[in-house]
Amino acid sequence: MSARNEELVARRNRRLRLLGIVLGAAVLLVLIAIAVSGGSGSSSRNVRGASLVNARFRGIPQTGITLGNPNAPVTLVEFADLKCPVCRDYTTSVFPQLVDRYVRTGKVRMVLQLQHFVGNQNGDSERAARMGLAVAQQNRLWQFADLFYLNQRDETRTYVTDPFLRRIAARVHGLNVNRAFAARNQPTVTQALHDASDQFKAAGFRATPSFAVGKSGGTLTPLDYTSLSLSQFAGPIDKLLAPGS
Amino acid sequence: MKRLDIGIGLLALIGLGIAAYLAYIHYAGVKPLCLASGGCETVQTSHWSKLAGVPVAVLGLVGYAAILALLLVPGETGLAATAFVALAGFGFSLYLTWAELFRIHAICQWCVASAVLMTLLAALSVFRLLTTEERGAYA
Structure with missing residues (x-):
């Protein structure tokens, strides 16, 4: 082998070793960057339950404030306040079971009518509801509400600030957060807020969460419950779904 | 300057332009020009758009x-x-593209363009490392 060839081989080997070192260092740097980002991001790292919530609604159609098959035979309307702790309890206990049993199977469509009177000091509850309705314009209200409940705080405190809402909204997959923020005070959002409140009062409800259920397109009647257990909700729904009902 | 260096330089310049535009969008708080409906803004306002508080x-x-x-x-x-x-x-671009597809569920064409540029830059710079002679001539 000539001196020239030996030199070339030696250089190639040296460069390959160098490439190995460079590659290893680059991989290490990227892994550190991913770890620093928490596998997600920075400002909203302390939002709980994002993966769970986004997975829960994956594949279920959503239009505005409605979740599920638009042609479902039964409709369940929930009147809830995002600052209401009992609404949170319902959402974390019964709601996921109802979604799996009835919504995912196309039997029930759910409608969420957001109220704004629980812990509404300094307009806190209204800010939450407005954001929810603005998010509904992008058909992601249910993820937002679920995530809000999982990160809900003491209802007597004022905590629904723009940074708080942005943290929650930023974890909703596919949501344009800026667009939702910009839509919060639109007349359509204000109108939807008033409509929800009017329907709540017209049904004679006084507390949240309250529910109305019935055949889709027909008259809905209040669903009375005494505890947050699946049977309290499944019973009336199954009756409506029964053949010949 | 060799052709490979010029090629890498041009790609890096284009990338610099894209990154500068996205950084401007971030700090100016304006909507990015986007072919798809809102995908760029969704990505730009997601929590993935920052790393330890620094805009990507x-x-x-x-x-x-x-x-x-x-x-x-x-x-x-x-x-x-x-x-x-x-x-x-290149590695970080792969990670961000994964986040766009499977976490944010929105695609930003500017980010995709940057990822493509980084892929080309990684390939060319590795080729340059392996083939450039000490004095600057190519094997």
């Missing part, structure tokens, strides 16, 4: 500027450092 666009800006600067560093140090930055940029 700014990181891209630094990365492309570093590649341009390192092209001027002579010897194996310059070759290795350019490859290192380009490979790290």
